[in-house]
Amino acid sequence: MTEILGVPVAVILGQLMLGLVNGSFYALLSLGLAVIFGLGGVVNFAHGAFYALGAFTALLGMQWFGLNYWAALLVAPLVVGLLGMLCQQLLLRRLAGLDPLYGLLLTFGLALVIQGSLHQLFGASGQSYPVPAALTGAINLHFMFLPRYRAWVIVAAVATSGTVWYVIERTRLGATLRAARENGPLLQAFGVNVPLIVAATFGGGVALAALAGVLSAPLVLVSSEMGTSLVVVVFAVVVIGGMGSILGAIVTGLALGVIEGFTKVLYPEASNVVVFVVMALVLILRPAGLFGKE
Amino acid sequence: MRTTVIVYALVCLFAACMPLLGIYPVFGMKLLCFAIFACAFNLLLGFGGMLSFGHAAFFGSAAYATSRLVTAHGWGTMPALLAGAVVAALLGLLIGALAIRRRGIYFAMITLAMAQLVYFVCLEAPFTGGENGLQGVPRGQLLGVVDLKSDVAMYYLVLAMAVAVFVFIRRIVNSPFGQILMAIRENEPRMISLGYEINRYKLLAFVLSATLAGLAGALKALVLGFATLADVVQETSGEVILMTLLGGSATFLGPVLGAALVVTLQEYLFDVVGDWVTVIIGAVFAICVLVFRRGIVGELAAWRVLARRR
Numbered sequence: 319m320t321e322i323l324g325v326p327v328a329v330i331l332g333q334l335m336l337g338l339v340n341g342s343f344y345a346l347l348s349l350g351l352a353v354i355f356g357l358g359g360v361v362n363f364a365h366g367a368f369y370a371l372g373a374f375t376a377l378l379g380m381q382w383f384g385l386n387y388w389a390a391l392l393v394a395p396l397v398v399g400l401l402g403m404l405c406q407q408l409l410l411r412r413l414a415g416l417d418p419l420y421g422l423l424l425t426f427g428l429a430l431v432i433q434g435s436l437h438q439l440f441g442a443s444g445q446s447y448p449v450p451a452a453l454t455g456a457i458n459l460h461f462m463f464l465p466r467y468r469a470w471v472i473v474a475a476v477a478t479s480g481t482v483w484y485v486i487e488r489t490r491l492g493a494t495l496r497a498a499r500e501n502g503p504l505l506q507a508f509g510v511n512v513p514l515i516v517a518a519t520f521g522g523g524v525a526l527a528a529l530a531g532v533l534s535a536p537l538v539l540v541s542s543e544m545g546t547s548l549v550v551v552v553f554a555v556v557v558i559g560g561m562g563s564i565l566g567a568i569v570t571g572l573a574l575g576v577i578e579g580f581t582k583v584l585y586p587e588a589s590n591v592v593v594f595v596v597m598a599l600v601l602i603l604r605p606a607g608l609f610g611k612e
Numbered sequence: 613m614r615t616t617v618i619v620y621a622l623v624c625l626f627a628a629c630m631p632l633l634g635i636y637p638v639f640g641m642k643l644l645c646f647a648i649f650a651c652a653f654n655l656l657l658g659f660g661g662m663l664s665f666g667h668a669a670f671f672g673s674a675a676y677a678t679s680r681l682v683t684a685h686g687w688g689t690m691p692a693l694l695a696g697a698v699v700a701a702l703l704g705l706l707i708g709a710l711a712i713r714r715r716g717i718y719f720a721m722i723t724l725a726m727a728q729l730v731y732f733v734c735l736e737a738p739f740t741g742g743e744n745g746l747q748g749v750p751r752g753q754l755l756g757v758v759d760l761k762s763d764v765a766m767y768y769l770v771l772a773m774a775v776a777v778f779v780f781i782r783r784i785v786n787s788p789f790g791q792i793l794m795a796i797r798e799n800e801p802r803m804i805s806l807g808y809e810i811n812r813y814k815l816l817a818f819v820l821s822a823t824l825a826g827l828a829g830a831l832k833a834l835v836l837g838f839a840t841l842a843d844v845v846q847e848t849s850g851e852v853i854l855m856t857l858l859g860g861s862a863t864f865l866g867p868v869l870g871a872a873l874v875v876t877l878q879e880y881l882f883d884v885v886g887d888w889v890t891v892i893i894g895a896v897f898a899i900c901v902l903v904f905r906r907g908i909v910g911e912l913a914a915w916r917v918l919a920r921r922r
Contacts, residue, residue: 361717412902418717419663423857424901426850430894438887547728550846554725557718587736594729598710601722605713 325583332462333579339468339537341575342475343530345568347552348559349479350526352567353486357499357519360410361418361561363425365552366545367432368524371398372531373540374436377447387450387536394532395525402524403517410520411513429549436542444539471533478529479568486564495519554597559609566609615916619865627771637763638835643875644774645832650855650867651781652824657853658862659785660817661797662712665720666727667825667852669707670700672844673730674826675833679746680739682834689752689760693830700826701819703730708818712811715800724846731844745840749833760834770831777824782864784820793817825852854893858900860907869909 320327347365354362362368375394379385385393405428413420449467456463486492497505498515506512531545538544552571559570574593581592588595600608630640649671656662678696681687687695711722734740741747751760760766784790796803796810803810833839842848851874859870874893881889904911 361721409898409902416905419720420901420905422663422665422717422720423853424898426853427894427897427901430850430897431891432894434888434890434894438891546846550724550728553721554728557714557721557725561718590732590736591729594725597722597725601710601713 323584328461330580330583331459333583334576335459335462335464335579336468337576337579337582338572339471339575340578341572342472343534343548343571344552344555344575345479345571346475346526346530346533347548348555348567348571349482349564350523350530351552351556352559352561352564353482353526354520354523355418355556355561356564357486357495358406358516358523359418359499360413360421360425360520362520362523363422363549364405364429364432365425365524365527366547366549367429367436368398368402368527369531369534369545369548370436370540370542371401371432372528373447373535373544374440374531375528376532376535377445377540380447387532390532390535391529395528398528398531399521399525403521406517406520411517433542433546440542442541442543444541444544447535447540449536467536471537474533475530476572478526482526483564483568551593554593558593558597558600558607560607563609566607570608623865623868624775627774631764631767637767639875639879641763641767641770641835642832643872644770645828645835646852646855646871646875647868648774648777648831649825649828649852650859650871651777651864652821652828653852654856654861654863654867655781655784655824656817656821657856658866659790659797660793660814660821662814662818663716663720663853664711664723664818664821664849665846665853666707666723666725666730666849667822668844668846668848669727669730670704670822670825671829671832671848671852672734672839672841673703673829674700675829675839675843676734676740676746678830679749679833679839682749682752683746684739689754689834692752693827693834696830696833697823697827700829701823704819704822704826705815708815708822712814712818724849727844727846727849731841731846734841734844740839743841745838745842746833747838749837749839751834751837766835770835773827773831777827778864778868781824785864789813789816850897851893854897854900857905857907858896860910860913863907863909863913866907866909870907 322330347369351362351365354360372394375397376385376387376390379390379393409424409428410421413424453467453470456465457469486495494505494510495515498510498512502512534544555570555574556567558574559566561567574596577596578589578592582589627644631637649667653664653667656664674696677699678692681692681695682689707723707726710726711719714722735742751766753759754765754769758765760769785794792803792808793813796808796813800810829843832843855870855874856867857870858873859868860866877892878889881892885892900907906914
């Protein structure tokens with residue numbers, strides 16, 4: 319087979335597909351962050367913790383109640399989303415009107431509480447979650463065998479992100495959500511329950527993180543630390559894309575996954591840091607971010 | 613004013629007597645190192661209004677640099693300490709130049725991401741000892757005379773450095789530079805329209821803060837005799853924020869008090885509750901943000917002002 323820069327094309331394409339899988343997670347997580355920030359004005363540092371909670375809900379649901387994977391895809395985002403709403407109502411609501419930095423600090427504390435508790439209750443070593451029976455095996459793409467489950471992750475992430483984008487940007491519900499951010503008191507005067515909307519958007523963003531957690535459960539070991547470094551990468555994605563844009567978050571997330579996959583082929587040592595290097599370059603060339611409006 | 617002098621005198625007296633009071637000197641030194649770290653951080657957050665979520669990068673890189681120079685190249689104590697601070701300063705110049713291109717939450721996220729990059733470099737670079745870190749760092753001698761192997765001698769060196777940093781930061785804040793920095797914190801557009809090159813002030817504040825944070829990290833490496841990944845991880849960046857916030861940002865003594873509280877809490881609570889200490893730290897963080905955003909010293913000062921008005 320042909321080679322590019324001394325690397326077989328098949329290897330490159332293979333890594334790009336795997337990069338796309340990682341990018342799917344970046345896209346889902348940065349989408350959740352963008353929803354929470356764009357509609358709620360909070361930078362959610364606990365996003366990685368909620369992601370881990372989603373995976374744990376799936377794992378414990380299976381161990382304790384025999385909850386299967388497909389049910390977990392629905393139940394985990396629901397449970398974690400409700401927990402997120404609770405956090406918003408009890409804690410974050412009190413910071414309304416203050417500098418968003420306080421929200422960042424509060425959610426950092428929240429992340430420590432959630433991750434520390436998971437660590438204490440379920441141990442430091444990760445636990446594995448089985449791949450659902452319907453998605454075992456692999457698809458022959460001729461240049462590689464793509465595990466069926468990874469293909470599913472890409473499909474699920476793209477479909478979910480697309481739906482969320484459509485709902486927020488193109489429907490009446492989305493318009494109401496955006497109006498709540500734009501001018502809450504005025505919308506409230508029209509008889510809309512704005513505090514509920516703010517709580518629900520936070521819950522929705524958190525639910526997206528939990529969904530990403532369930533999707534990742536069969537691919538990684540489920541542990542309290544699974545979201546710790548991921549959240550930093552997703553923050554970098556958000557800086558690159560500009561946090562105000564829903565579509566920007568999705569596209570940047572996928573693209574960075576692919577770039578990361580490509581780096582794994584050419585210079586594996588740098589694959590952990592390439593996202594941060596891209597962030598630095600974007601900051602030098604276009605400080606407002608690729609999709610930013612500043 | 614008089615109260616301030618009395619409080620300073622009491623704190624200094626207590627710090628000077630600490631080894632005599634039967635407090636374990638290594639604990640005292642660790643506390644002082646984190647006090648320097650928090651004061652350095654407060655220069656940026658409290659007086660510059662910039663929240664860095666990546667200060668562990670400066671603390672840790674200096675700890676590594678100093679340890680490496682002492683163990684592998686046989687450098688003396690003082691030159692190695694200075695070199696550690698210089699490494700942190702250069703890193704601060706690089707990261708600061710990037711981070712000040714954005715403000716507020718973006719500034720925080722950029723510093724966090726860049727610190728993560730530094731973490732990965734420390735994890736994989738050949739000169740940092742990977743997961744093990746650099747162990748068995750000797751303290752050496754001070755100016756070829758005083759043997760720093762003695763905990764008491766080392767304690768007074770660290771105390772002298774801490775006092776010097778404290779006085780230095782007070783001096784910076786009370787200088788014209790410090791006044792301009794605080795004015796930028798309060799109203800950036802106005803300072804731009806007055807003709808100040810705000811980015812130069814912000815960058816200088818960032819580099820100064822990084823340098824002093826580096827000094828703290830270098831000292832800590834000598835005190836405890838090792839530099840590990842724990843010095844560069846994001847938890848350490850979070851801890852220094854908590855210290856500053858808990859004690860009171862934009863106050864002089866706040867970070868010192870905050871560092872003392874957090875280090876003591878970690879040290880003693882760990883024996884009682886083990887790893888639950890992370891959860892407790894997180895909860896203190898949340899309570900601090902929700903209930904007393906001015907920090908302990910800040911709230912006390914505000915309360916005194918109120919009491920005087922009555």
